[in-house]
Every structure is written in C-alpha cells, then in structure tokens.
Amino acid sequence: MRKGELTHQxxxxxxVRLASRVGLQxxxxxxxxxxxxxxxxxxxxHFKSKTELQVQVLEAASVVFTERVVRPALGKARGEPRVRALFDGWLTWDRDALLEGGCIFVAAAAELDDAPxxxxxxxxxxxxxxxxxxxQAARIAVAEGHFREALDVEQFAHDQYSVMLGFHHAKRLMRDPQAEARARRAFDALVTAARTPTS
Amino acid sequence: MRKGELTHQxxxxxxVRLASRVGLQxxxxxxxxxxxxxxxxxxxxHFKSKTELQVQVLEAASVVFTERVVRPALGKARGEPRVRALFDGWLTWDRDALLEGGCIFVAAAAELDDAPxxxxxxxxxxxxxxxxxxxQAARIAVAEGHFREALDVEQFAHDQYSVMLGFHHAKRLMRDPQAEARARRAFDALVTAARTPTS
DNA sequence: GCACGAAAAGCACGACCGTTCTATGAAGAG
DNA sequence: CTCTTCATAGAACGGTCGTGCTTTTCGTGC
Known part of the structure; x- marks a missing residue:
C-alpha cells in the first residue's frame, strides 16, 4: 500500500473518533x-474539501459498523437469535471506546437533517x-416461525431503532445508569409482541 | 414593558426558530x-456571552413547549386521555411551523451530550x-385504573420518548412519509401493553 | 543511486467567529 | 425642556475557519 493511502486511513x-465527540460540523x-x-x-x-472529508468519515464509520455489528450477527442462527444479536451489537457499538462521543450516526442525524x-x-x-x-433479520425470523406471520417487519425495524435512539438519549444526555436496562426491557417487549399472534 | 425587554423577547x-434549523452551536x-x-x-x-444566549434560547423554548404541549394536555381528562394528549401534542410540536428544523431539544440533545x-x-x-x-401522566392513568397496577411508569415515559425520537428520525432525516403512522402505531402498542395486565 | 512523482509542510488569503470598547441615539424622569 | 439612563451602532481585536499556492521532503520504481 502506498504511504499516502495509509495515512489517509x-x-x-x-x-471518526473525533467526530463522534464534536460532530461532523x-x-x-x-x-x-x-x-x-x-x-x-x-x-x-487528502480531501479536496471539508464536505468530502465528512462523506469519507461517514463511509469509514459505516465500514467499521458493518464489521463490528452486522457481520458478527450474521454468524448467529437465523431468526430471533440474529435479531437479538443485532440489538446487542448495537448496544456494544454505542458504548464502544472507539466512539467516546456516542454513536456518530445519531449525532450526524441531528446535524444533517436540515442540511442538504x-x-x-x-x-x-x-x-x-x-x-x-x-x-430483513425480522423477515427471516418470521420465515423461521419465531415471529408471527402477520408481523410488519418494517414497523418492527422502525421500533427497534426507536429503542436504540431512546437508549442513546438516556445514556449520553441524561447519563441515566439504568439506560441499558431500560433499553433491554423495551426491546424484550418488542420481541415478545412480535412472537405472539395479534391479540 | 421596557423597550429593551421587548427586543430581548x-x-x-x-x-429559537433559527436554532431549530442550524443548532445551538x-x-x-x-x-x-x-x-x-x-x-x-x-x-x-442583551446577553453577556454566547453561552448565556444558548441557555436563554433553551429556556424560551421550554416556556413555549409547556404552553403548547403540556398545558393543553392538562385540560384533558385524567388518565389515558391525557397521556394520549401529551403524545399528540408532541407530534404537533415537532411538525410546528415555529420549528422549521424540527424539535430544538432533539437537535440540542445530540449537540450537547458531550459538551458540559x-x-x-x-x-x-x-x-x-x-x-x-x-x-406523572402515566401514574395518574394507573390511579384511574386505565393502566395496570404494576406498570413501571418511568419505563413507560422512557418508551414513549423513544417513540418520539424514532418519529423525529424517520420524519426529519429519512423524510419517511409514513413516519407519523409508524409513530402512532408504536405508541398505540405501548398503551395497549400498559393497559393489559402483565402477560 | 538517481530521478521522478507523491506526500507533506509552509504560508497567506478572505471570511466569520465571539467579544470588547467607545460613541451616539432614543426613551423616560423630574 | 433637561438630564440621565438605557438601547443600539460602529469599529476593532485576536482567533479560527476552509481553502488555495508554492516549496520542500520523502518514498519508490528503474
């Protein structure tokens, strides 16, 4: 590898680590x-502009995210175990030392939501x-018979992400020591509801 | 009122409106x-420092929030109706024209979570x-018999807020037209679970 | 080992930042 | 009407921002 590419990396x-603390701006x-x-x-x-730097930071963070959260979960059994692994992986990710400032995507989401x-x-x-x-993980869980047939998997994904956002808020802003316990309880309720047929 | 206080206001x-778009920083x-x-x-x-301006912006936004979201809900019947009114009020708040950039508190939460x-x-x-x-609204709903006795009201508040954060993310960042429908469905599930005794 | 190209440094620029000081205008009290 | 107090404007400060341009250093293929 060229010297330049190494320093680039x-x-x-x-x-990425710095942006998780101070944001992309x-x-x-x-x-x-x-x-x-x-x-x-x-x-x-190395970057022609600051915007290009921001883009590459986001892409680099995505690569790490896939490697650390998504790939390990793909090693788990199809269905509910994998769904849970994705959730656990995300909790670990958010607490990871690499991201002293918490999930960079959550921070970026607030900064960029009105910045085309x-x-x-x-x-x-x-x-x-x-x-x-x-x-997709939820869809597989349906196929495996872990989750009920009529489950709206996009809604499930949305709700799962909401729980993650709630965790991030409780943990990083409110410094709530119970944040993780709360998130796990909320997620368990979600999974339970997804298992049992529509009541 | 003094002239100064008027311009101050x-x-x-x-x-507040500007900060909802570009953030407090x-x-x-x-x-x-x-x-x-x-x-x-x-x-x-009018402000001795930028920090003081930020503080006063947050305080001013809180006043408006209380007036527009909390107070109307207090006019509703105690119990579940009031819980729902708080949720509806927040959805309205987030979509309000006053806050072109979405809820200022959500934006500020991401910015300030690592800025003591x-x-x-x-x-x-x-x-x-x-x-x-x-x-507290959930607690009243328990007292009124709308929600089950053993409900963890703090957990309920946390979950309710998670749904709001999920809505904000879906609406403002992802521009998901179904954002509100998703949020309402998630909240309904929360309320339903709070009503029925522990399964 | 040399030459060539890539990588990094040095320097300067215009713009904007928060902040301070001073002067000027308008508002309110007697 | 006058005098004082308060609200606003103007100019300037040191600093940092992103971004170019030029030069020097250094890694690397022949």
Missing part, C-alpha cells in the same frame, strides 16, 4: 491535523441500509 | 443579528421535567 480513523481540519501531528494543508490535500448535500445523502443511505438490515 | 423568538451572533436587522454588538449586549456547561445543564433539566411529566 489513519486520518479517517481519528476523524465541529470536526475542523486544523483540529484534526493537530491531533494527528500533521499540518493543516498536508491533511487537507453529499454528507446528508451518504448518511441517509447508510441509515436506510441499516434499517433494511434490521427489517 | 423578539430576539429569543427568532433565535450553529446559531451565530452575527447571523442572528442580520436576520433581525440589528447590529452584532447591539444584539450581543450551563447550556447542557439547562437542557438536561428541561428533559428531566418533560420525562417526569410523562411519567
């Missing part, structure tokens, strides 16, 4: 360069993929 | 001044009040 790793070229011991212009040369542009597009696509992944 | 109104003194046709220093004189200081403290206190309000 190193930059992105640090950038708060992520400054100068600050990032200093953290890495590089010059501002030297770092800038490539960064927003990249984020939305990633979130869509993630929601599709959750829905 | 006008500034805050505009600031993105809210700049200069930009806000221009939007109001004031000079930067003239506006600044007066602004964060103010936000956390406001969110705590809101969650307490939701829990």
């Amino acid at each position: 190193t930059i992105l790793e640090t950038a 708060g992520l400054s070229i100068g600050g990032l360069a200093e953290e890495l011991g590089l010059s501002k212009s030297g770092l800038f040369a 542009g490539p960064a927003r597009d990249t984020l939305v696509q990633g979130q869509r993929d993630w929601l599709d992944c959750l829905a | 006008t500034i805050l109104e505009t600031a 993105g809210l700049s003194i200069g930009g806000l001044a221009e939007e109001l046709g004031l000079s930067k220093s003239g506006l600044f004189a 200081g007066p602004a964060r403290d103010t936000l956390v206190q406001g969110q705590r009040d809101w969650l307490d309000c939701l829990a």
